[in-house]
Amino acid sequence: MVFTPTIQSLNMEQSLPYKFQIPTTIDVNSEKTDDGEYWGLIIAVAEYADDPSQNRPLMLKESKELYDTLLEYDCWTKDHIKMITAEDATSLGIIKGFQWLDDHEDENDISLIYYTTHGYPLGFDIPPYDEEDGTDEALVSFWGFACDTGFIWDDELNVLLGNLESEGVCLIVDSCFAGGFNDPPFTSHRFTSQTSKEALLSWNEDFGQELQGQGRVVVMASREDQVSYSGVFAPFVVDAIRGFGDANNDGGISAEEIFAYAKPRCHWQTPTIYDNYPGDLNIIPISSTKNEGIKRSEESISKSYQTKNKISSQSASVCGNITSDDTHEPIPQAGIYYFGIDDTGEYYRNTTQSDLNGFYQITIPPGQFMIKEVNVPGYYSASSEVYEIKEDETICIDLSLKPVPSGNSTIKGYITNQKDNQPVEQATVFVRWSNNQGDHYINATTTDAEGYYALNVASGRIEMNVEADGYEPFEVDRFQINNYETKWINVSIYELPDENAKVCGFVTEKETGNPLSDFDIQFDWQDGTGHIYDNDTKTNEEGFFEFRVAPGEIYIKCWEYGYEYTILPRHDAKEDATTWVNFTIPKQKIHLDIAKPLRAIYLGEERLRPFVQTVLIGSLTVEIFPHNFWYNEVIVDKIEIYIDNSLMKTLQEQPFEWTLPGNIHGSHSLTAKAYLEDTLVATDQLNFLKI
Numbered sequence: 001m002v003f004t005p006t007i008q009s010l011n012m013e014q015s016l017p018y019k020f021q022i023p024t025t026i027d028v029n030s031e032k033t034d035d036g037e038y039w040g041l042i043i044a045v046a047e048y049a050d051d052p053s054q055n056r057p058l059m060l061k062e063s064k065e066l067y068d069t070l071l072e073y074d075c076w077t078k079d080h081i082k083m084i085t086a087e088d089a090t091s092l093g094i095i096k097g098f099q100w101l102d103d104h105e106d107e108n109d110i111s112l113i114y115y116t117t118h119g120y121p122l123g124f125d126i127p128p129y130d131e132e133d134g135t136d137e138a139l140v141s142f143w144g145f146a147c148d149t150g151f152i153w154d155d156e157l158n159v160l161l162g163n164l165e166s167e168g169v170c171l172i173v174d175s176c177f178a179g180g181f182n183d184p185p186f187t188s189h190r191f192t193s194q195t196s197k198e199a200l201l202s203w204n205e206d207f208g209q210e211l212q213g214q215g216r217v218v219v220m221a222s223r224e225d226q227v228s229y230s231g232v233f234a235p236f237v238v239d240a241i242r243g244f245g246d247a248n249n250d251g252g253i254s255a256e257e258i259f260a261y262a263k264p265r266c267h268w269q270t271p272t273i274y275d276n277y278p279g280d281l282n283i284i285p286i287s288s289t290k291n292e293g294i295k296r297s298e299e300s301i302s303k304s305y306q307t308k309n310k311i312s313s314q315s316a317s318v319c320g321n322i323t324s325d326d327t328h329e330p331i332p333q334a335g336i337y338y339f340g341i342d343d344t345g346e347y348y349r350n351t352t353q354s355d356l357n358g359f360y361q362i363t364i365p366p367g368q369f370m371i372k373e374v375n376v377p378g379y380y381s382a383s384s385e386v387y388e389i390k391e392d393e394t395i396c397i398d399l400s401l402k403p404v405p406s407g408n409s410t411i412k413g414y415i416t417n418q419k420d421n422q423p424v425e426q427a428t429v430f431v432r433w434s435n436n437q438g439d440h441y442i443n444a445t446t447t448d449a450e451g452y453y454a455l456n457v458a459s460g461r462i463e464m465n466v467e468a469d470g471y472e473p474f475e476v477d478r479f480q481i482n483n484y485e486t487k488w489i490n491v492s493i494y495e496l497p498d499e500n501a502k503v504c505g506f507v508t509e510k511e512t513g514n515p516l517s518d519f520d521i522q523f524d525w526q527d528g529t530g531h532i533y534d535n536d537t538k539t540n541e542e543g544f545f546e547f548r549v550a551p552g553e554i555y556i557k558c559w560e561y562g563y564e565y566t567i568l569p570r571h572d573a574k575e576d577a578t579t580w581v582n583f584t585i586p587k588q589k590i591h592l593d594i595a596k597p598l599r600a601i602y603l604g605e606e607r608l609r610p611f612v613q614t615v616l617i618g619s620l621t622v623e624i625f626p627h628n629f630w631y632n633e634v635i636v637d638k639i640e641i642y643i644d645n646s647l648m649k650t651l652q653e654q655p656f657e658w659t660l661p662g663n664i665h666g667s668h669s670l671t672a673k674a675y676l677e678d679t680l681v682a683t684d685q686l687n688f689l690k691i
Helices: 057-070 091-104 154-162 197-210 234-244 255-265
Strands: 038-044 081-085 110-117 119-121 137-140 151-153 168-175 216-220 272-275 282-284 304-306 316-324 335-342 347-353 359-364 367-375 387-389 394-396 399-401 409-417 428-434 440-446 452-457 460-467 474-481 486-488 491-493 501-509 520-526 532-538 544-549 552-558 571-573 578-580 583-585 589-596 600-603 606-610 614-617 620-627 638-643 646-651 657-660 666-676 679-690
Touching: 038 057, 038 091, 057 081, 057 110, 057 234, 081 091, 091 151, 091 154, 110 137, 110 282, 137 154, 151 154, 168 234, 168 255, 216 255, 234 255, 255 272, 255 282, 316 367, 316 387, 335 359, 347 359, 367 399, 409 460, 428 452, 440 452, 474 491, 501 552, 501 571, 520 544, 532 544, 571 578, 589 666, 620 638, 620 666, 646 657
Parallel strands: 038 081, 038 110, 110 168, 168 216, 316 394, 316 399, 409 486, 409 491, 501 578, 501 583, 589 679, 600 614, 614 679
Antiparallel strands: 119 137, 137 151, 216 272, 304 589, 304 679, 316 359, 335 347, 335 367, 367 387, 409 452, 428 440, 428 460, 460 474, 501 544, 520 532, 520 552, 552 571, 589 620, 600 606, 620 657, 638 646, 638 666, 666 679
């Protein structure tokens, strides 16, 4: 078969972040069968050139989980699933992935596309001019934060989907443009102050509607007025395919069942579906069986190796005074929430209070540090900038809080039990107030014996939460309150069922089998209808943990210093029964990236444009970046740099940079190896052409 792409119809050139010569014909001689087959394309961008703060490692982890889960069924095979991740997920790489899918599927087949990255409104309409709101919606590629055209937009994706002949096509878009488990306190130029929040929040609806088509089911991770977060939606998609989503117990799992399973469990966001497939679109057919002996892959997608952990000492300190901006008097018992990244790349967070003289002092590890928020009733909240603090260094951070003007508006109401409408006494009502100038503060009150509460506030935006012992936390939709306005907000909260089930188990280190003591075990409980709460416990000296919980679904996760972030699949706690959950946790791994050069054309130190391979003209400084799972820089003892198989340089201190000699020409391989002491812990390699 000969395929002749049309630039006018596909607009491929606009999707590429560089000028690339597209061949006029592509010879495709793929064999297609008449039997119905299942084909998958999994796209997880996750890493972004020039902007590591936008990286979302959970996208890689979750997409690999999806890949492994599909392969548990006999209807799915490795040669029928293509994964495109990280640096390969350029606009061109993604288009080629769709071409691969089009080359193999036919009208008897079912195609599944899972696409996870950042999404955003372009702010303009690319021809054809078909957007009522004047803006196309886009998904960011690997080059999306470095090049203005590094994206796939809705019309383009629609064309790529339209090329597919499959009987049924399921597109799952798990896209987040804000938030995420590992968001640092930095923002990217991609989403500027000129990008309205309304435009950002509406992109999901517009994107989903654009991609509707006959024979398609489009599932979006959130609705139009919400952001979407990494780590929230995808785990439930995977659990649904594992079998929990088989609502009618017929052995098959449809796209509609996946959506129906995920929607009530995504308590931070609300998935949406656009279904134009007649009947149910089965991703796992009724006749399918699970493959015996399939072992789930535990390999990291990046090239990584087990490391020895270097523990950062608590040798730095931060102190300061919290004062009132108008009187300059000290503010006692100010609540101070802080967090940071130590010099091994590990996150930490904690709280403290100022003393009676408004003074505070904390001991922290060297690295990056920030006071996230200082909260005092009657004052606006305040935060600090990000500081770099060295070993044995003390820095002083004084913060002055502005008094909150007296509020002439009131929020009041009653908190009642959802079951019997009886008042809930001693429920805590939290209010977070903000205005258009960036000021904000947090206030709280408790309900009386009648369940009544009242708070005075100024005009502004209000976010409100209600918490009470034995009840599910409740979040009120954000609202605006005006001057001299009284808003009645009555809330009915869900009383949690009795905790008559028990979950317990042993946690051990994967590499040694040794028990992990004093380990934080966090868990979420759900009942499958939208009710949820979370709690935590710790392991004892033998690595044993246990907790009481209501009957329902249990999701356990661990994030402990020196170990890999671990999320377990769903377990079910049953009434008056004990559920055992034994699991192992691997040590933290070090990952290594050649941060410069990337696949692009360079003239000296200047990157001219992305390209399909690395082309160097003149001399260039090679930059090496060792990091952990969350892309935080970590300490290594040395890095070796090789050209082909010859050792060129050993670097023993940061920055890990080396200038490529000018006398090297032609095609070569560049390899970087990282060591802790004499143990090889990570490696990365790229091929380049030196002119």
